[in-house]
Amino acid sequence: MTGLVVVLAIIGVVIVAGIGIYNGLITLRNRADNAWAQVDVQLRRRYDLIPNLVETVKGYAKHEREVFQKVTEARAQAINAGTVGEQGQAENMLSGALKSLFAVAENYPDLKANQNFLMLQEELAGTEGKIAYARQFYNDTVMKFNTKQQVFPSNMIANMFGFKEKEYFEIEEPEAKEPVKVEF
Amino acid sequence: MYEQITRNKWRSFFLILFFLCLIFALSWAFGELTGWGTEGLIIAVVIAVAMTFGSYYASDKIVLAISRARPVKKEDYPYLYNVVEGLAIAAGLPKPRCYVIDDTAPNAFASGRNPENSVIVVTTGLLQKLNRAELEGVIAHEMSHIKNYDVLVQTLAVVMVGVVALLSDWTLRTFFWGGGRRRSRDRSGGGGNAAAIFIVVALVLAILSPLVAQLLRLAISRKREFLADANGALLTRYPPGLASALKKLSADREPLEAANKATAHLYIVNPLKDFKGKVNKLFSTHPPIEERIAALEKM
Secondary structure, eight states: OHHHHHHHHHHHHHHHHHHHHHHHHHHHHHHHHHHHHHHHHHHHHHHHHHHHHHHHHHHHOTTOHHHHHHHHHHHHHHHTOOSHHHHHHHHHHHHHHHHHHHHHHTTOHHHHHOHHHHHHHHHHHHHHHHHHHHHHHHHHHHHHHHHHHHSTTHHHHHHHTTOOOOOOOOOOSHHHHSOOOOOO | OHHHHHHHHHHHHHHHHHHHHHHHHHHHHHHHHHSOHHHHHHHHHHHHHHHHHHHHHTHHHHHHHHHTOEEOOTTTOHHHHHHHHHHHHHHTOOOOEEEEEOOSSOOEEEEOSSGGGOEEEEEHHHHHHOOHHHHHHHHHHHHHHHHTTHHHHHHHHHHHHHHHHHHHHHHHHHHHHOOOHHHHHHHHSSOHHHHHHHHHHHHHHHHHHHHHHHHHHHHHHHHHHHHHHHHHHHHHTOHHHHHHHHHHHHHOOOOOTTOOTTTGGGBSSOSSOOOOSHHHHHTOSSOOHHHHHHHHHTO
16 A cells, blocks of 8 residues: 555656746746847847937038948848848948948037937947847856756656757857948 | 856855854753743744844835935936946846945945845946946946845845844853753753753853854855856956956045945945955955955956
């Protein structure tokens, strides 16, 4: 009689532990998905800031059409990017275009003193930082999920229920890794 | 980085464990003398928790009031605001409320019972004297305190000090003034030598334990500081930022007017005095800055 009870108890413990592991995997996976979506939130914030910035600079530097065009085009491309690789490349081009814009603004002392412009400049710098931090956080959550997906004993549950390893955010395109050229 | 984080986590865990053993030893001693060991322990815990609960629960509001900090508006300090928001994203925490203290002494602290009710406070001196990388290092350190629930850990340590203080006080009182059931029994019964040894051990424990408890609390505080340094470096992925900030802060030894002994342990560097010398080091809430810089440079 006791033998049966012991066996049932052991089975019960294993099942409870298994449920715990499964739920842990779900939680970590959802955190990683959420972190990925949060990167988009920051990217969107950058896209929203840019038209404002362009208008402010146009007020002082009407003749620099080329730069404005580059920025507007790069922004449109980034918004419409498809795969992760495309987006990374488009983002890099947008950063380059913005750098050109700020370099041009250096020639207009009235613009540099404009409070609105300074505020936008700081906002953009802050947003670039937040995009980087959001990507870093995404990679951190992916690391936690992948670790749990791979270590024993949770790897057994992971394989049983089809939890796949997640990809880190990486710059895939070699062009995106090169230093950005600032041209006037 | 990861090794230092794991090491400091284990060390603070073992310090707390040792603290608990001390408490149980003391309540055993109390029990030996009076026969009310378990009750004494329970009452001491209840009293210590009651005394500390208010200050823990409202820790964010209390420190703000004591330090005369004023809230930060995004328009006034956009740079600070963006740094805090960015690091909160990196840590996966809700953004803490930001405050400044008007003082040229550079320093910073964080408080709050949990991440949802947390605050980060910096002095205007800090904002003026540190560059971007250094400020990010300092804020990352403070953010790590919030993430590690260090206010809770410190409160736990303070409660345990309180329990030890109460139990040792009662033990000594009972011994000198009588009142325990067990003592008269031991006197009249046999086994006199064993009883005498018990009593000596209990006395030594009762006399020394408050001091040991304070040392343990301070040791825990120092380990949590190292842990916050390491976690902060993990947030920024740039240990030299915080190392450089600490170097600047140690060079600027102007005392912070708004700080006092009650709040000193919360600040990133000891705002009152930097303790040098081996014995003094044991009584400091913060590790010596040279050791913190050395640990960061090893990462």
